[in-house]
Amino acid sequence: MVKLSLKLIFLVFVIVTLTGCWDTKDIDHRLLPVAMGISKEGEEYQVILQVPEPVGGQMKNRIIKESGQTITKTIDTLSGNMESQIDLLHVKVILIDKQLAKEGVKDVISGFMRSRDVSSNALVTICDEDIEKFFNTVSNDLDVNAINLFEFFEKNAGWTPQIALTRVWQVYRSVHSYTHDVAVPIVVSGGSTNIRHMGSAVMKNGKMVETITPDETLLINAFKEESAQGRVEVSDHASVLIISNKTNSKSNFIDDEPSLENVINLKVVLLETKSDHTIELIKEELSTILQERFDGMFTKLQESEADILGLGQHFRNKIPRRELKDWRSKYYQELKMHLSVEIDIQNTGFLKSNSSDQSAN
């Protein structure tokens, strides 16, 4: 009998401890922001949070802000001033002020990686205007759908291959890695669509050093084999939709001179043509345009010493690790890059198109 009651006591004890509930807060006492904006004024960080709140059966966005020496302290002050605790577990998008991005986000990103409060999968974005203004415009106009900012970047929602997708851990990697940098999308508010995508910022070691246009970002995505569903205009003759893409690279390293041969294979579908041009012409023009665009962008990237394509990766087995450290400053500058774009037009839709032998008839 004693044994049984002892067992029961133990059982209750285990049930209590095993739940792992310690200082639990109910979900209705937590605020779960989906977007977070960070800017820096002097030495102080300013943090703005967009919190979806149910008001009368509808979701409304609430914007709260605070400033402080560190981000965690700021969040803490916010929590202290509110009826609920702020939980960053569900932050999906982090907006960083352009000025702060130029100064460097190393500390901010390291803080996220260390504390694990913010998921390392959260997207990093740069905001090219006053962050408060951005949040106000975006949430005022679209108060029905609270997570619009997040959906803007979601692959199965608003994302297009013109937008670079960069997550917290990738930025962190770029801070420490010898051969890998990242492109971060830049957004502003305004226009009839509320959010306007301005291209991408090139981040080197956690600092913004250069900007590239949306079209150039598409090429970067094409290089990383992520450009499917991207639409490309071919001068004024046509526009095509990219169905699939594949990149082949061959690296060479002769006499301290790195060189890289790249072939991007794009499978496209013809969408629009403006006048009767043959398929061959469109193909040729598309390939030339993309190559020129790529060369222009690559020169810009080389000057900024930021390796957002991760080209150094191709030379890992050719350059000793000691010297790989100097990849960006030494070898990357001298890298001879040759890119050719090969286009397959998979089909031309419901309409027939002229090909050169047809037009010969």
Place this chain on the structure above:
Amino acid sequence: MNKNLQVILMYFITHVGLIFFMYPTDIIESASRTHWVPIFIGMVFHLVFIWIYMKGLSYFPGKNIIDIYMEKGKGLSLIFLIPIIGYFFLANITTVRAYSEIINIVFLSETPLWATMIPFLFIATYIAAKGINVIFHTAFIVACVFLPLFLFIFILSFQNVDWRYFFPLFDIDYSFISNRSYYKSFFSFAGVFLFLGFIQPYHTYDRKKVFLSAILLLPFFLFSVYVPILTFGQATSATFQFPFVTALDSVYISWLVFDRITMFFLISLLIFIMIFLSLLLWMVCSILVHFVPIVKHSYVLYFLSILIFIICVMLPDWKVVENLFWWNTYFRFYVILVIPFSVLIFGVRSKRKVR
């Protein structure tokens, strides 16, 4: 009675539980490139000593390691077994403390340490008190439930890998030989294997199959280190406390029900560790009971786990835990080198005598 599958599963899951936290950290700390070299060397070492150990044990069918040493006299057995007790005891303390620290770092950041240690130790003690058969049965059930989940998440962890980080392949870095961390990493190799010598009268096993399951562990050893390196690169991985866990955190799959798969991964590993703990406790107790046969097995066990709990609570910080871990390395190498060889030597000798 031949209970191959249970022994193999036990061998497998306890190792898996030990691999994914400290092992990658130690290896990444000890070498700056070509990490496969230290991993392979460790693995070869592992295979050699478990083979010697099992070969030695095979000369004594139906006897466990305590009986083997007892045959040689009480004094000799004391000399051989006391370091094992020390090793198990320290291993117990470091495991309980380190893993509850991991729980705290990764998900229960506001829970005090003692609250995570109690259920951890309590369940392990409870299983151990029920005897070796229950430990094996529990291990079997746990493996059935959690191994598939573990394997699924392990495969998912490859989502962000860039295989080019594998290079350079042959620019071999030998600095790991002089590095402390490398010797600490043997924790994952040498933590478990001794149990094969303790289970003999209750469980027998096929040597070849255990050996095969040890070989099967190779990819897990290899990729526990390489998944973070292939995802982040060496320079970045070296900044992480638990590289594999961080690499797992970067996995993003929108169709998956759970947002952070890391949690599920950790929980399955922690359950494997609980089995490991109960095995450790049971082994220490069986040695102790042999020396002091008046006391009941279960009382020794309760006393021991309370003692472990008190010591664990008293350890002030992570630095001390790491120090303990390092001290245990001496015991560990004693266990790796002396025990298998001595068993083999005794075995060969006793065979000659019979002839």
